[in-house]
Amino acid sequence: MTTFQYTDRPSPFSAAGAAAKIVYAVTPAEIEQGALDARALAWAKSAAFTGEAGAFLLVPGEGGEIGCALFGLGANPSEAPFIGGKLSKLLPAGDWQVQTGALTPEQAALGFGLGSYGFSRYKSDKRKDVRLSIAGGADAADIERQLAGVFLARDLVNTPTNEMGPAELEAAFRALGEHYGATVTAIVGDDLIKENFPLVHTVGRASVSAPRLLEMRWGQKGDPRITLVGKGVCFDTGGLDIKGAANMALMKKDMGGSANVMGLALMIMDAGLKVDLQVIVPAVENSISGNAFRPGDIYKSRKGLTVQIDNTDAEGRLILADALAYADENPPELLVDMATLTGAARVALGAELAPYFTDDEKLSSRLAEAAKAETDPMWRLPLWMGYDKDIRARAADLTNSPSGGMAGAITAALFLKRFVTATERWVHFDIYAWVTADKPHAPVGGEAFAIRALYKVIRDMAAK
Template identity: 50%
Template structure:
């Protein structure tokens, strides 16, 4: 991706952005031959429309690019595939944020998951870095997004708990972080019983584990990220249908997201103490599988009745969240592909946010709006906590009714956090079901740009 953003090169073809609302006045500034060419080719500056303006010597003098009037951040992503191979430069100096988006959307438009392709991927046109673009932000955001997409797109046969740990170790090595991994029966010894109970059915080759990354100065403000790492979810004994199981390689999307966010934080060398906790399991079926009706211990000491083995994500998260809360971080964020109810409420393109801190929630929502990274806050409606009551344990992992599934899942997690820690829980799709410019179908990063912006706002940057 980033290889398609280049320094100035002689012979770069000029891209001329033209908005539909300003087309008439702009056209009047052009030579008569140019106006005639635009009219002959019906150039109306529709978003994504391109028109090569010929030079008398037979090459392209410039290429007109239609842009929407609403400053669509993905505008240039829709142009890349329409251009011939070559190097292009945007005419004039865009405002800084538009320059950032021109570069980022161009880079993301060239993303492809090609690990299993026998032939190399297609080549793409290159863009000269736009003037005023924040190269560090574009570079780190593009790399983080690609990491998230690559991890989610990788089939579970090649990305189990062990491979997810290895991916974390590779990221850590790149940035001077440390990783500790607690594996298999070590989870029992170190009091992560719910993670062990969910993952033990996958057998010796795919043992459950807790991946624990730390980075930064120990006395800096603490940011802790927790990501659901269910590398494949069969549903357990409450087996999913084949249709619902088809995309379950993406059930580690939360883990992918916190690794992508960690990349951005570490690459920018933000002045904080970062900790990333990923409970990594495969929810499989075997004689060792947990059963509906089993009662599980948890790290916090609360007992949980298993109402449904397909509500396993919250079970592994509860142990990780209890460990995260032990350190009283200045900010705690968890991300998970947790419920279908969140998708029913908000669709596939908006991240559901639950938050116990109104100022934090407002900051995230504002950042999401500003960075084309939509989130929507849903309520932690405390009266619904009664829906998780159990007759035999401290709480059940599901409610008996069909309603408010995303809310009750968030309320379950809240039991393991405590109200004093600023906490944001994201229930995400982590997948594009259709392709759009810069956002191909497959794994997708959600709320990443918004969260990074909020973290910078709260913790600042190094001078």
């Protein structure tokens, strides 16, 4: 079976057996020691190429044609293992192979592949056809699989809301599930009330695109149950507590949690992992109209807890509450939720680190180990119960927006924790889903956070 692609694009990798020119990826020490092809070394010295990180040099052949290329890894390649992503933009068109002792074949290929991504759906520019040969010993199929998952997440986040509202997100969700033979269902509009998803309905009812609860089931019963829940707010105006223009500009990415769990689901299904997979996405648009929910309203959740609305711009935790309560009714072995939930998480850890919350020490250790092994950074924040008092409301069980403005990422996580009471192993990710400045392996735009590390954790679970 071919790997699912939301956007058709050619593989960044060469076909087997293709003739390829060499890229020597080297450190400054290797240049100084002369550990390089003699002709390339002579050309490097004449051009003052020292192997600094990101430095690039084409080396002519005997007839003046391009013979090979040099690429600098810097003195500490382990600090930037995906720096090879730059090569996808620097190399001339054609087939290339990287020779290096400083990076593993997987790092070289994955870095190049990640860096090759471009979102050109609305542009007439043509992509330069640069391809890399994956070195022997690397699992080419798994590298392609991880790229497909990351690219799916990026594509979904990058697509503007006029073409990625709740209905379009459902279409993408269905296409992914159907590609791998999964069962996909949707509860739409007023049926959410009938099926007891009142908070999902409340947040999304003001939009012309009806709110919905999407569910995907794949795998065999009896295998480890894995449930992924992703926040799918396709656009967030803030509701009646409307955002300012600057804060609203990027709100197409507020469905980044759903995009990330869909990318992770792609990896799991494409690998054929022996798991019983459930994916849940509450998909809404937080809009303004005559029937929009209001500050001061109180609603009963699926779990029965009542929630006082103290800010309509704290809507993500509302739809997640119903989705998590649903997932918790049949407790999985692992429950993961991902959401672009709070600005407080960005204040705490910035745009590059994915904060996660869990009470499970073994799970946290596995996540930390996988993050390091896969160069997919994340950082644990505490579910500090001392702040639980802050999510209580005077007129209801809970408030969706504690006053005081402190520890916002923690109080949001504690709010969600109230809806996960039976599942023993739960982790909540508060992600940004966006790259703010170009990196070698990621352009500005939508991004996958922590899903390669989560894929490793789940793959290890499935193998036991």
